[in-house]
Structure formats: C-alpha cells, structure tokens
Amino acid sequence: MSFVGQLKKSFAVTKKDLFIFYLKGPVLISGILMPSFLFIAFALGRNLSLSFLIPGLLGMALFVTVSSIGPVIAPWETRMKTFERLVSAPITLWAIILGDIFASLMFGLFITFFIFIISIVLLGVEIISLSLVAGTIIAAFCFSSLGLLVSAPPTDNPSNIMMLQSMIKFPLIFISGVFVPIDNMGNWKFISYISPLTYYTDLARHSISGTSNFDPIIDLMVLIGFSILFFTVAIVWHKKSLTRRF
Amino acid sequence: MYSIEVKDLTKKFNGFTAVDKISFMVKSGELFGLLGPNGAGKTTTIRMLTGIFKPTGGIALVGEYDIQKKPLEAKQLMGIVPEMANAYMDLSALRNLLLMGELYGIGKKERVEKAENLLKLFGLYERRNNKVRTFSKGMKQRIIVAMGLMNDPKILFLDEPTAGLDVESVRLIRRLIKEFNSRDITIILTTHNIEEANQLCDRVAIMNHGRIVAIDSPEKLKSTFQSTASIEVAFDREVKVEELSFGDVVMDMKKVGDKIRLYGKSTGEVIPRLVEYSQAYGNKIISLNTLAPNLEDVFVNLTKE
Numbered sequence: 001m002s003f004v005g006q007l008k009k010s011f012a013v014t015k016k017d018l019f020i021f022y023l024k025g026p027v028l029i030s031g032i033l034m035p036s037f038l039f040i041a042f043a044l045g046r047n048l049s050l051s052f053l054i055p056g057l058l059g060m061a062l063f064v065t066v067s068s069i070g071p072v073i074a075p076w077e078t079r080m081k082t083f084e085r086l087v088s089a090p091i092t093l094w095a096i097i098l099g100d101i102f103a104s105l106m107f108g109l110f111i112t113f114f115i116f117i118i119s120i121v122l123l124g125v126e127i128i129s130l131s132l133v134a135g136t137i138i139a140a141f142c143f144s145s146l147g148l149l150v151s152a153p154p155t156d157n158p159s160n161i162m163m164l165q166s167m168i169k170f171p172l173i174f175i176s177g178v179f180v181p182i183d184n185m186g187n188w189k190f191i192s193y194i195s196p197l198t199y200y201t202d203l204a205r206h207s208i209s210g211t212s213n214f215d216p217i218i219d220l221m222v223l224i225g226f227s228i229l230f231f232t233v234a235i236v237w238h239k240k241s242l243t244r245r246f
Numbered sequence: 247m248y249s250i251e252v253k254d255l256t257k258k259f260n261g262f263t264a265v266d267k268i269s270f271m272v273k274s275g276e277l278f279g280l281l282g283p284n285g286a287g288k289t290t291t292i293r294m295l296t297g298i299f300k301p302t303g304g305i306a307l308v309g310e311y312d313i314q315k316k317p318l319e320a321k322q323l324m325g326i327v328p329e330m331a332n333a334y335m336d337l338s339a340l341r342n343l344l345l346m347g348e349l350y351g352i353g354k355k356e357r358v359e360k361a362e363n364l365l366k367l368f369g370l371y372e373r374r375n376n377k378v379r380t381f382s383k384g385m386k387q388r389i390i391v392a393m394g395l396m397n398d399p400k401i402l403f404l405d406e407p408t409a410g411l412d413v414e415s416v417r418l419i420r421r422l423i424k425e426f427n428s429r430d431i432t433i434i435l436t437t438h439n440i441e442e443a444n445q446l447c448d449r450v451a452i453m454n455h456g457r458i459v460a461i462d463s464p465e466k467l468k469s470t471f472q473s474t475a476s477i478e479v480a481f482d483r484e485v486k487v488e489e490l491s492f493g494d495v496v497m498d499m500k501k502v503g504d505k506i507r508l509y510g511k512s513t514g515e516v517i518p519r520l521v522e523y524s525q526a527y528g529n530k531i532i533s534l535n536t537l538a539p540n541l542e543d544v545f546v547n548l549t550k551e
Contacts, residue, residue, distance in 0.1 A: 005351055012348035081332040085393070087347035088296045088328065090321040229389045243299055 005093040013091070013099025021076075031068065031111040035061035043179075054119045055204035056178040061115050062136060063143050063173065063197050066108030069232050070147035071165045073100050073159040074238070078245045079156040087242065094235050101231070103142035105137075108110070112136060123209055129205045132207035138223045139200035144195070145230035152237035154240050154244035156175050177201050182213060196226040248307075249274045249401050249432035250295065255304035257290050257325040257456075264290045266456040267304065272449075275425070275430040279443035282453035285503070288436045289329050291453070292405050296326050309400060315410075322350065325399030329406045329436070333389045339370050342378060342389060343396055350397035357396070364392040369418070384415030391419060395426070402426060405436045420446065444541045454549040457464040458528050467544045476537045477516050480505045493517040505533070509543075 021027065039057045077083035086096060119125040150165050175185075176197035182189050192198045203219040206212035212219070250272040257265040265287040272278045280288045295306050297317040306313045311320040340361055347357025365371040368388040368523040373381070378389055391407055402421065408416045416501045423446060427433050437443050441544045443450050451461040460467055479490075487499050487506055495516055498509040510516040512535045524531050 009349055009351065012345060015348075016334065016337070016345050019341070020334060080335065081328075081330050084293075084298060084328045085326070085331050086349075088298055088321065088324075088326045088363055089346070090318045090351070091349050092318065246293065246298065 006092055007087075007098075009091040010095045010099040010102065011224065013086075013096055014102040017073060017100055017103035018106065019203050021073065022103060027069065027107075028111075031065045032114060033214055034068070035092045035111075035115075038064070039172075047115075049209075050123055050125060051209035052181070052205070054123065054125050055208050058112060058115055058119070058136075059139075059176065059197055059201035060205045061179050061202065062108050062140055063113045064169070065111040066104050066140050066143040067147035067165065067169055068104075069107065070100055070104035070144050071151040071161050073103075074151040074245075075155050075161050078154070083192070084246055093242070094237055097231070097234055097238060100148055101141060101144040104147060105140040108140045108144065109136065112140075117224045127207055129207035129216065131220065132204055133221055135200060135203040135216070137183055137222065138220060138227060139196070139203075142196050142200075142223050142227040142230060145227055145234055149230050149234040149237060152234060152243035156245070172197050177205075177213075183236075196223060197229075199223050199226075247274045248272060248404045249276070249309060250278075250434065251305075251307040251478035252291075252295070253305045255289075255291065255294060255306055257294055257299055258302045258303045263456050265294070265301075267306075268453070268456075268458050270451055270458060270461055272432060272434065274432055275427070277427045277433045277435065277446055279447035279450035280434065280453060281438075281440060281443055281450050281545060284438075286453040286549070287456040288453055289405060290401055290456075292328075292434065292436055296324060296328075296403055297321055302341070302492060322397070323400045325397060325402040325431075327391050327394040327402075327404045328406050329409075331380045331390055331405075333386060333393060334378055338364060338375045338377055339381070339389050342372040342393055346393045346396040352397065360398075362398055364395055367422070368392045378545055382412075383410065384412045387411055387514045388418065391422070398542045399431060401432045401434070403434045403436075406438065407435070408439065408442065440542045440545050450541070454547060454551065459549070462546070464541050468541060476507050476509045476534075476543070477513055478502065478505045478507050478537055479520055479521070479531060480533045481524070482532050490515065490520070490523065492523075495519055507537070 003105060035057065041051050074083065077086065087093070120127065147165065150168060151161050153161065155161060172195045173242040175192045176195040177192055178201055182192040182198065185192060199214065199222045202212045202214050203216055206216050206219065248271045252271070253269045254267045256263065256267050268291065280291065282288050290299060294301045294343060295308060295313060297313050297320060299315065308320040313320045318355060337345065343361035343364060346358055350358065362371065365374045368391070369386060370388060378386060381389065385512070387407070388530060408419050415504045420442065423433060423435070435443065435447060447464060449463050450467065451458045451463065453459065486508065489503055490499055490506060490508060492497060496508045496510050500507050508516055520531065520534065523529070
C-alpha cells in the first residue's frame with residue numbers, strides 16, 4: 001500500500017467532501033458573507049488604513065472559511081452512519097484526515113481568492129510579496145488541520161463540535177492582530193504568539209504594507225510548524241477516538 | 247484453505263468483555279452465519295475482523311493477513327456491508343459506487359464499468375444519477391450492498407443485510423448472496439433472522455454473552471436438539487396451558503396463536519397423555535402436529551438465560 005496510493009485515496013475523500021459539503025450555493029455565499037460582515041462590523045467607524053485592514057480581512061476570511069465545515073465532517077459522518085464504511089476501506093486514517101483537510105483548504109483558498117481580487121481590483125491594494133501566496137496555502141493547511149483536530153472528540157452531534165470550534169476560533173481572531181495591532185496589546189502581546197493566525201496576518205501585512213512584527217521567513221516557518229503539530233495531533237486524537245464513534 | 251482464522255479473539259470496553267476469547271475458522275467459499283441475540287458480540291466481532299476495532303487479545307487472520315499487522319492488505323480483500331451503514335445521501339448512486347472504487351484503488355475505466363454492472367445487477371441503473379436521498383429503504387440497502395462489492399471481494403461481510411426490508415428487496419439480496427457465494431466468495435453473514443441463516447448458511451456460529459456457544463451446520467445443530475422435539479396441538483375450546491404439563495413429561499410449553507406447543511423428551515409419551523386429557527375433559531383435539539426442532543429452537547435453547 002504505497003504512499004502515492006494513499007494520497008490518491010485522500011483526493012477521493014476530498015472530492016466526496018466537496019460534493020457533499022462545500023459545492024452548495026448557501027455554503028459558498030456564507031463563506032464570503034460571514035467574514036465580510038465580521039470585517040465590516042469591526043472596521044466601520046474606525047480610522048484605520050486599508051493597508052492595515054485588508055491583511056486582517058484576508059486572515060480572518062481564510063481562517064473562518066477554512067475552519068467552518070471541516071470540523072463537522074467527522075461527527076456528521078458518524079451520525080449519518082457513513083464513517084464506518086469509510087474507515088473499513090483500505091485507506092489509512094491519516095489519508096482520510098488529509099482528504100478532509102484538502103477539501104477545507106480548497107474551499108478557503110477559493111473564498112480568499114475572491115477577497116484578493118476585490119482587494120486588488122476594487123480597493124487598489126498592491127500585493128508586494130508573492131510569499132503571501134505561499135503563506136496563504138500553508139496557512140490554509142494549518143487552519144484546516146486545527147479544524148480537524150477540534151473534530152476529534154467522538155460525538156455524532158455536529159453542534160457540539162461547532163460550539164467547541166467557536167470557543168477556539170473567535171478568541172484566536174481577537175488576539176491575532178486582525179483588528180488591533182499586536183503592538184497595541186501591551187503586556188498581553190505574548191498571547192498573540194500562540195495563535196497561528198497572528199503569523200499569517202503578519203505575513204499578509206508585510207506583503208501589502210511592507211511593515212510587520214516578524215520576518216516573513218519566520219512567519220512561514222512558524223505556520224509550517226503549527227501545521228505539522230496540528231496535523232499530527234489530529235491523527236493521534238482521531239485514532240484514539242475512533243472506537244468510541246461506533 | 248481458510249479465508250478467516252480467529253483464535254482467542256477478545257474485545258473489552260472499559261472492563262466489560264464484549265467478545266470473550268472466541269475461536270473459529272471459515273473455509274474459502276463458505277457461507278458462514280453469525281447468530282445471536284442483541285449484545286451477543288456479533289457486530290463487535292465483525293468490527294474486529296474488518297479492522298475497525300483493535301482486539302484486546304487474540305489473533306484474526308483475514309485471507310493470509312493478520313488484520314492488526316496488515317490491515318490495509320486484509321481490507322483490500324474484503325467487501326463490507328456494515329450494520330446500519332448508509333450510502334452518502336447527497337451523492338448519486340453512481341457516485342457512491344465510484345467513490346468506493348477509488349477507495350479500493352480501482353482505475354477509472356474499470357470502476358465506471360464495474361459500477362454500471364452493479365447498478366444493473368441491483369436494478370438501480372435507471373436511477374444511477376439520482377441522489378440516494380430520493381431512494382426507498384430497499385433501494386438504499388441495495389446500493390449499500392453494491393458498494394460492498396465494488397472491489398470484487400474474496401471475503402464479504404454482511405451485517406444484517408436484509409433487516410427491515412420489503413419482501414422484494416429481501417429476496418433480491420438473498421438471491422444475490424447465494425449467487426456471489428457460488429462464485430467462491432466467502433461470506434460472513436450476521437443476522438437476527440434465524441430462518442435466513444437456516445436457508446443460506448453452510449455453517450452457523452451462535453454467540454451469546456460474547457462467546458460462541460455452538461458452531462456447526464444448521465442441520466447438525468438441529469439434530470443435536472432432537473431431544474426437545476415438540477408437539478403442536480389445538481383444541482376446540484380454550485385450554486389453560488398449565489393443564490398440559492402432565493407431570494414431568496412436558497419440559498416446556500407455550501401458546502402459539504390458537505395452538506399450544508409442548509416440548510418433551512419423547513413425543514410418544516406426550517401424545518397418549520393429550521388424548522387422555524381430551525377424553526377426560528371433553529376438549530376435542532382439532533389438530534395435532536409433531537414438529538422436528540428447528541434452528542430457532544436451537545437458538546432459543548442456547549441463548550436463554
């Protein structure tokens with residue numbers, strides 16, 4: 001059972017996820033509207049430049065969309081009695097998780113691509129560094145892995161996971177320099193370092209305005225580190241919880 | 247040559263022993279039934295054999311592979327229809343089968359061909375592009391069984407494949423089970439339906455409280471219970487069941503519709519007593535049949551508390 005063979009099976013899982021969960025009008029529309037509304041709610045009435053706000057919007061859009069549906073796939077499949085069939089096929093657990101991650105990643109990138117286009121065409125924002133493109137893909141993988149990690153508890157109730165996910169997702173948005181520069185956080189600044197979103201927002205800010213708290217290479221390396229950590233822990237936790245799903 | 251070899255297979259959940267050191271072997275091409283009441287450990291056994299649950303102890307060889315050491319290779323040989331499994335409701339019948347083909351590493355051309363053949367075989371070809379959500383229960387179960395056959399399995403696990411289905415779907419699935427078995431596919435059938443096991447299986451194992459309490463061909467199991475031959479009698483008026491105990495001649499009795507079934511060591515002892523009773527109380531016997539033990543009797547005897 002080769003690694004490439006398992007990767008191909010991962011893509012079969014990705015296709016399945018896209019058809020069932022993502023390629024639906026309401027999901028696509030809410031993928032754009034949700035981060036946009038959040039952005040407008042926080043940006044309106046504040047005297048901040050577009051070059052500060054757009055990186056925050058990019059970070060939030062990618063983070064919110066990528067982690068919106070991925071976490072509910074496992075509980076949903078458990079409830080619908082399709083998960084047992086999936087895990088009894090000759091596919092490894094890591095390949096199933098990777099397939100779910102790829103589906104989230106593709107959805108997040110699709111939505112974020114729109115925001116890129118709107119930022120460039122309508123708002124005239126210049127993207128100075130192409131490292132942002134690489135960073136966006138890595139960050140999408142990272143955030144999606146975090147979502148899959150959150151879905152490890154062996155419940156068949158998607159709303160339980162959504163609640164858990166919200167408890168993690170929204171605090172991370174507030175501590176990651178999306179709306180408030182982390183330099184303004186005073187003594188609480190160190191909290192932002194535990195959030196992977198901080199590094200993506202920082203990378204986006206560097207690419208768009210040329211200013212950042214960290215070197216872009218550090219941002220990329222930390223995002224890769226978080227990705228490996230989240231992906232590995234997701235596999236271990238899902239393996240542990242598998243028996244209790246049935 | 248055995249397709250499945252199980253030795254001392256055990257599964258415990260937080261100290262509760264769901265499967266307790268069971269051992270059995272299934273020959274290649276055999277249709278093997280697993281019978282037992284709810285909670286007997288049938289589904290847990292199947293889940294260990296299909297690599298979903300890790301056994302607490304013991305060994306299970308599927309084909310030539312140890313399911314714990316070579317799970318992917320073992321799974322490649324299997325087709326699985328899990329109990330209560332579902333197809334993906336928001337995918338079409340065809341797409342469900344193609345997904346299974348991809349998960350088993352079947353090439354694109356071959357999987358399309360196989361999927362279409364299975365859809366025709368299961369009478370679903372005309373509805374191949376409809377979402378499974380729109381199917382009747384029988385059609386859903388047919389697509390679920392078809393999904394288990396996409397990889398041309400050498401060993402097919404069927405966990406309650408006909409439970410709750412309409413007569414037409416039950417007949418179709420039973421016919422196909424026989425047909426696949428005749429193609430040398432080893433089939434492990436878990437069922438609550440004793441008559442189904444009686445009709446289909448070469449051998450059955452009866453499980454209770456996580457253990458195998460009997461394992462043999464249905465006919466041999468029945469013959470071991472000849473001592474519990476029964477008589478079914480109907481009178482022209484209502485009779486109290488307990489009046490027919492006749493001392494220790496009748497071991498057990500129960501009302502079955504308008505008849506009374508009496509279980510005794512020897513029908514020869516019971517019949518004269520019934521005739522005496524009829525004459526003494528003026529209750530006319532309107533029918534009297536001697537019944538050979540059936541698999542249900544065997545099952546009830548082995549699994550009763």
